[in-house]
Every structure is written in structure tokens, then in C-alpha cells.
Amino acid sequence: MLKLFNDLTGKKEDFVPLEKSKVKMYVCGPTVYDFSHIGHARSYVFFDIMYRYLKFRGFDVTYIQNLTDIDDKIIKRAHEENLTIYELADKYTELYFRDMKKLRALSADYFPRATQHIPDMIEAIKILIQKGFAYESNGNVYFAVDSFQDYGKLSRKPFEELIDSEDSPDKRNPKDFALWKRKKEDEPFWESPWGLGRPGWHIECSVMSTKYLGSTLDIHGGGQDLVFPHHENEIAQTEAYTGKKFVRYWIHNGFLTVNKEKMSKSLKNFFTIQEVLEKRSPENLRCFLISTHYRKPMEFSDENLDHAQNVLEKFFVALEASRNAHLIDNKDYSKSLTEDLKKLIQQTQSEFILAMDDDFNTPLALSHLQTLAREINKITQKGEIVNPEIMEQAHKLLWELGSILGIFLENKEGISDKLVDLILTIRQEARQSKDYALSDKIRDELNKLNLEVKDLPNKTIWYKKI
Ligand SMILES: [Zn+2]
Ligand SMILES: [Zn+2]
CATH class of the missing domain: 1.20.120.640 (Anticodon-binding domain of a subclass of class I aminoacyl-tRNA synthetases)
Structure with a gap:
């Protein structure tokens, strides 16, 4: 019997998919604004192995991975490289697929892109407002976290620590997070019932995962840094919207460290997949990545x-x-x-x-x-x-x-x-x-x-x- 550690319950549990022998699996994919580094490779390789193993165990797996092609980082980088957001996203999507191919990761069944699902997101936001879970304020729409009783159930943080990183006088509560952001100067925008603007980050995964896999997913995965706020917010929006349980098993992989510090773009202590594969074979890299259990931190050296x-x-x-x-x-x-x-x-x-x-x-x-x-x-x-x-x-x-x-x-x-x-x-x-x-x-x-x-x-x- 396959057992998985479920971050929602904090326990190792028997894996029982909703429909017998079918697995609906969604993994948060890259924000396509830069090269992927080896910390990302750890996540990609682990979920690739999970996908291969589930198939080996006889499950019929539908595997979706999204591509985030609109957010602050994309807009900033597109300005810097003097490209449209679409050109920038195409460029880094291609590089991402090239890395995946080199790492011998099997392809997901579908890679939905955020900018191709804006009308679906607007529809979902409308319904969240109608149901009283979200409110419009000065051209922005926020999710009211007070309205969702179980907010915080995945990260299990005390309620006062569930603070959104974006501060705005338009919010009723600093914990509320954006579903729709009013257009700022020089930013790409779409029309909506609340004026010109663009979606917040979290709503894309709620909308695209349920569009392709239905209201309840068996497995939703990603790196540990996504637990809060991204996945906490995904749960709130989706369950408020559907009234059903969103994900049965939440799975997150641990960090890759360099000199015991988390490898990240902001700390500038990272190596891109491309750099490492110039010196090492993909098999070497994969063999290294699987030598530590996926939940534990592991040192890159x-x-x-x-x-x-x-x-x-x-x-x-x-x-x-x-x-x-x-x-x-x-x-x-x-x-x-x-x-x-x-x-x-x-x-x-x-x-x-x-x-x-x-x-x-x-x-x-x-x-x-x-x-x-x-x-x-x-x-x-x-x-x-x-x-x-x-x-x-x-x-x-x-x-x-x-x-x-x-x-x-x-x-x-x-x-x-x-x-x-x-x-x-x-x-x-x-x-x-x-x-x-x-x-x-x-x-x-x-x-x-x-x-x-x-x-x-x-x-x-x-x-x-x-
Ligand atoms: Zn996501
Ligand atoms: Zn996610």
C-alpha cells in the first residue's frame, strides 16, 4: 500500500485516490522569467519520479503543471529585457522545456498558461464576490480571509502570522490577498467588471487546476516555500468557490542548500540547471537529487x-x-x-x-x-x-x-x-x-x-x- 506524507494532516497516510486507480495530480510549475536553478530541479525531478512510480504502480495519472506567465517578476524582467511579457514568457518557457528534456523529466499531460485563462479567472472572482468571500475596492478585488473559517489549515500557523506580503490601504484587513489588481502604469492589463487590471498570482492555480482536473484533486505538489501563502490561498479561494474539498494530499519537497543556506534567486547562491549540466550528466544530477528523502533539506556540493x-x-x-x-x-x-x-x-x-x-x-x-x-x-x-x-x-x-x-x-x-x-x-x-x-x-x-x-x-x- 502506497503511503504519502500529507502536509494537510501532518501525517503519513494510505494513498486512496478519489476514483479508483485514477490519480489527478497538479504541480505548481515555474514562473517563466528566468533560468531555473538546481533548487527547482530538485522539485521537478522528485515529482517526475512520483509520476513514474504512480504509473508503475498501475495508476492512470493525469498530470498538470502550470506556467506562470504574468506576475510582478515577469513584468519587471520584460521591461529590463525590452520584450513584451509574451516574448519573455515564450523565451523562458522554451528554456524550461529544454532543461526538463535534459533532466529526462517526463512531460506533464498539459501545461496551462495563466494568460490563456484570464476569462476563467474573472468568472471565478465574480462568483467569489457573489458568495461574499471577496470584495472590490478601488479597482482591486481582495479575498476576505475572515470569511473563510479554515484559513491557515495547511500551514498551521497562528492566525496572526498569516500576513500577506502586499500592504495596501484598499484592503479591509492586512491579511486579505489580491484576486485582481488594478492596472498600474506601464503594466499589461485586461478588461474586467472592476476595470482594467490583471489577476493576482494565487487565483491562476485554483482556476486552472480545477478546470482540467475537477473540483477535487488527489495530489497537489510543489516546493516547501509554496505552503504559505500560495497554497494556503489556493485552498481558501477554491473551497470557498466550489464548497468542496480542494486537495486530498498536499505534498511539498524540501529545500536544496548551499553551505547550509537555502538556494534561492534572492540570495544569489544558486547554480542554474544549465550550468550544472555542463559539468555533470543528467543521470549524475538525478542520482544525487534522489540520495536524500524529498522532504528533508539537502546540501548541494x-x-x-x-x-x-x-x-x-x-x-x-x-x-x-x-x-x-x-x-x-x-x-x-x-x-x-x-x-x-x-x-x-x-x-x-x-x-x-x-x-x-x-x-x-x-x-x-x-x-x-x-x-x-x-x-x-x-x-x-x-x-x-x-x-x-x-x-x-x-x-x-x-x-x-x-x-x-x-x-x-x-x-x-x-x-x-x-x-x-x-x-x-x-x-x-x-x-x-x-x-x-x-x-x-x-x-x-x-x-x-x-x-x-x-x-x-x-x-x-x-x-x-x-
Ligand atoms: Zn501555483
Ligand atoms: Zn499550487
């Missing part, structure tokens, strides 16, 4: 990335060593070693699932895969022979489970891989005829192409160095 790279290389050795096991026709294998490996395969599968079912415990899941890889490497490096079919099963399981974590994503079955195999067969022939000068030359040249060649007692394997 070269040392930690190196550690993840070491873990990854051992996986690659195991995958390569076991890859062509089925081609070995050797009936003379060790029965006891084969039995042990068989047991380990079953154990790895069930323990991986147990770990992931326990609120996506990726570090534990990873350690189970490491145990299997270690065993494969021990067998092959000692030159021991196990039943090739069982070795093949070990290979497949390692590949399949590793792919859920998204750490083995290189396509190893392409034509270039077959060419490397062919070159290594020729090298093997050179070795057999004791032409070591040629066989070393082949190995060195492959090395220059970033391909590591290893001679094990009974075979030669290769893998891509990263």
Missing part, C-alpha cells in the same frame, strides 16, 4: 555529486557486465550462486517497492539497487558463472527499477553501441593473437571517446564515462 557519480558508475558496470548474459551458453554454472542471485532478485524487487511505497523513500530504494549491483559485480569480477537466464533477469530488474528513478536513461541499444561491441570483438581477436599493441590502441582510442573498457576474467565490458 561537488563532493555529494561525486559520491552520486561513484554510485552510478558501479551501476553501469553491473548493467554492462550482465547485459549480454543470455548470449553465454554455459551449462556449467554454480547452482548455489544462481539460487542466491535468484533470491536477491526477488528481495530487491519487493524491498524497492516497500521503500517507494513508504512516502517515496528514494535513498532506501537506491540502496536496495546498490546491493543487487554489488552482487552482480562480485560474480562477474570473480569470473563466476551463474545461470545466464537468472543473470538476464537481474539485468532487467536493475534496468527497470533504475528507470523509475530515472538514473539509467542512456539508450544502450542504438547502432553506435553495436559498433562499439563490434570494435571490441575485433580487439578480442587481436588479444587472442597476442597483438597487444593493437588491442591497447583500440582501448586507448575508445577511452579518448569517453568510453571505458574493462577486461573482466571472462569478458570485456564497456560503458560511457560521464
Whole structure:
């Protein structure tokens, strides 16, 4: 049974979606005004793994991620870059998709954009006013937090601490937050019943999530910094509007830190995804990101990335060593070693699932895969022979489970891989005829192409160095 830590209740709970085996999932996406940094990558990669795992567990998942393309930061940056807000948003949306592709994150089913849903937002605001949850004031519309009894139930802060960052004499209560903002000079605007203006940030997620997924979502996720005010306000608006429970499971990932400080744009202690991927492979980065449980803070450092790279290389050795096991026709294998490996395969599968079912415990899941890889490497490096079919099963399981974590994503079955195999067969022939000068030359040249060649007692394997 899959269990999730629900920030709404502060407890780990059985995951039971509203409709059997269907999951409606919404994750707050980027504000497309700048490059994404590695702190964002942590969130994107975690929710990508969650999406992959839910599918692996047989759920039919609808996954929506929004793109915030209108807010203060967008307007400011568009002025600076001398672009319209649309040009700016297009530019950074494209860069965001490029980052996601590089990180091998699966695409959401739909990426609604705020500026394409302004009429829906105006409709929702009208209804909130009619129902007495919101009021117009001097061309602005505010949500009256006093009118919503459960305000604060997600962040569980004392009521006096639930203060909106925007101060305005137009508000009845400083805690009230904007649904609609009156047009300021040089700002993009839309027509509305309250005059020219633009929507506040929070209303977009309420409107777009319910438009595509219905009044009640199973999972709503994002980074921890979204709990208050963004998600608190989303709950208030949406539940006031629909009269129904908005989200069954609220899930937030922890911060990424640099020298123990939260990585953020404002502290200027960030690295963009692009910068990191110039030096590190996406698999390396992902392996690092999953090495800590998603709810805990984690420290970004070269040392930690190196550690993840070491873990990854051992996986690659195991995958390569076991890859062509089925081609070995050797009936003379060790029965006891084969039995042990068989047991380990079953154990790895069930323990991986147990770990992931326990609120996506990726570090534990990873350690189970490491145990299997270690065993494969021990067998092959000692030159021991196990039943090739069982070795093949070990290979497949390692590949399949590793792919859920998204750490083995290189396509190893392409034509270039077959060419490397062919070159290594020729090298093997050179070795057999004791032409070591040629066989070393082949190995060195492959090395220059970033391909590591290893001679094990009974075979030669290769893998891509990263
Ligand atoms: Zn949002
Ligand atoms: Zn949200």
C-alpha cells in the first residue's frame, strides 16, 4: 500500500485516490522569467519520479503543471529585457522545456498558461464576490480571509502570522490577498467588471487546476516555500468557490542548500540547471537529487555529486557486465550462486517497492539497487558463472527499477553501441593473437571517446564515462 506524507494532516497516510486507480495530480510549475536553478530541479525531478512510480504502480495519472506567465517578476524582467511579457514568457518557457528534456523529466499531460485563462479567472472572482468571500475596492478585488473559517489549515500557523506580503490601504484587513489588481502604469492589463487590471498570482492555480482536473484533486505538489501563502490561498479561494474539498494530499519537497543556506534567486547562491549540466550528466544530477528523502533539506556540493557519480558508475558496470548474459551458453554454472542471485532478485524487487511505497523513500530504494549491483559485480569480477537466464533477469530488474528513478536513461541499444561491441570483438581477436599493441590502441582510442573498457576474467565490458 502506497503511503504519502500529507502536509494537510501532518501525517503519513494510505494513498486512496478519489476514483479508483485514477490519480489527478497538479504541480505548481515555474514562473517563466528566468533560468531555473538546481533548487527547482530538485522539485521537478522528485515529482517526475512520483509520476513514474504512480504509473508503475498501475495508476492512470493525469498530470498538470502550470506556467506562470504574468506576475510582478515577469513584468519587471520584460521591461529590463525590452520584450513584451509574451516574448519573455515564450523565451523562458522554451528554456524550461529544454532543461526538463535534459533532466529526462517526463512531460506533464498539459501545461496551462495563466494568460490563456484570464476569462476563467474573472468568472471565478465574480462568483467569489457573489458568495461574499471577496470584495472590490478601488479597482482591486481582495479575498476576505475572515470569511473563510479554515484559513491557515495547511500551514498551521497562528492566525496572526498569516500576513500577506502586499500592504495596501484598499484592503479591509492586512491579511486579505489580491484576486485582481488594478492596472498600474506601464503594466499589461485586461478588461474586467472592476476595470482594467490583471489577476493576482494565487487565483491562476485554483482556476486552472480545477478546470482540467475537477473540483477535487488527489495530489497537489510543489516546493516547501509554496505552503504559505500560495497554497494556503489556493485552498481558501477554491473551497470557498466550489464548497468542496480542494486537495486530498498536499505534498511539498524540501529545500536544496548551499553551505547550509537555502538556494534561492534572492540570495544569489544558486547554480542554474544549465550550468550544472555542463559539468555533470543528467543521470549524475538525478542520482544525487534522489540520495536524500524529498522532504528533508539537502546540501548541494561537488563532493555529494561525486559520491552520486561513484554510485552510478558501479551501476553501469553491473548493467554492462550482465547485459549480454543470455548470449553465454554455459551449462556449467554454480547452482548455489544462481539460487542466491535468484533470491536477491526477488528481495530487491519487493524491498524497492516497500521503500517507494513508504512516502517515496528514494535513498532506501537506491540502496536496495546498490546491493543487487554489488552482487552482480562480485560474480562477474570473480569470473563466476551463474545461470545466464537468472543473470538476464537481474539485468532487467536493475534496468527497470533504475528507470523509475530515472538514473539509467542512456539508450544502450542504438547502432553506435553495436559498433562499439563490434570494435571490441575485433580487439578480442587481436588479444587472442597476442597483438597487444593493437588491442591497447583500440582501448586507448575508445577511452579518448569517453568510453571505458574493462577486461573482466571472462569478458570485456564497456560503458560511457560521464
Ligand atoms: Zn501555483
Ligand atoms: Zn499550487
